[in-house]
Amino acid sequence: MPENKKSFEINSVIDEQSIDFSFVIASAVHDMKNSLGMLLHSLDELRQEYAETLPNSSRFNTLQYETERVHSDLVQLLGLYRLGEKTLSAHTEEHFVPDFLSEQLARHQPLLNGHDIQYNIESGDINGFFDKDLLTGVLNNTINNAIRYTRGKILFTADQRGDYLVIGVEDDGEGYPSHMQEAGATLPGALNFANGSTSLGLYFASSVARLHREGDRSGFIKLHNQGQLGGGVFEIWLP
CATH class of the missing domain: 1.10.287 (Helix Hairpins)
Structure with a gap:
């Protein structure tokens, strides 16, 4: 050779x-x-x-x-x-929450109208400190899921609860199963590829929430079925 x-x-x-x-x-x-x-x-x-x-x-x-x-x-x-890779961080800035939610709604409005889905925003005139791009990624996935599971109504909410800004997306579908409500902040080891439910969106949302910190407090997510529409409720809590 x-x-x-x-x-x-x-x-x-x-x-x-x-x-x-x-x-x-x-x-x-x-x-x-x-x-x-x-x-x-x-x-x-x-x-x-x-x-x-x-x-x-x-x-x-x-x-x-x-x-x-x-x-x-x-x-x-x-x-x-x-x-x-430890290169993702939250660059928080102050945003007027009703305007931010309106922007998210506007992006999905043609699709919501196309599926004949009723939608509404309930938010006080409040400001919040968060990374707009990261939170947009979280809400895009959450809204897509709501479109998939709703019977015809979606509600966007935002309010101040103690020291946290809470942004929620509700629908009138079947709601979250109990095991998802209990898992909440899904860990990578809990992803179930066998049944097709990877919970990738929940893990991403939980990770984004935790990147938002104020002192010794960090963000988190909650899943429950006690909303106004009777279906699933996704909430992200940001300090």
Whole structure:
């Protein structure tokens, strides 16, 4: 075997062994997320262009919902990768909560209307300190889940409870099963891939909540069924 060929093969093996596949996967996920973001933008434009027909198309609404759901999953995966790499942190700023909730609603409003879902916001004129981008990622997933399980009503709430800002998303569906309410802040070891319930969104939400700290207090999430609509209630508590 020629010496230069042997050297090339040895170097190839070394290069393959040094590849950080978690970084490769994260880079691929990032590219997919951006592509889906462009697709969602195109779907919004199509909905406006064919406003007389597409909003009533169940197939188009399903396409937009599933695209939004996968996009949200990819955002969460990237967040969890950064969390594992210890590069994810909460950059808190003051926000007027009713305006923030209105922005979240506006993003999902075409899909809500397409599925004939009634929605409302109940919030006092309060301010909160939180990372807007991280909380948007949490609420995108929560709203998508509410759209999936609701019978036809969704409620967004926000209020001040003691030293915490509590933002909630309620629906009138079947509600959370008892084991999910008890788990609350799902740990990675509790993810159940066998039954298709990874609870990725809950783990991401819990992680984002914990990144918000004030003194010795940190954020957390709660799941229960004691809401105004009789279905599931997701709450994120931020100090």
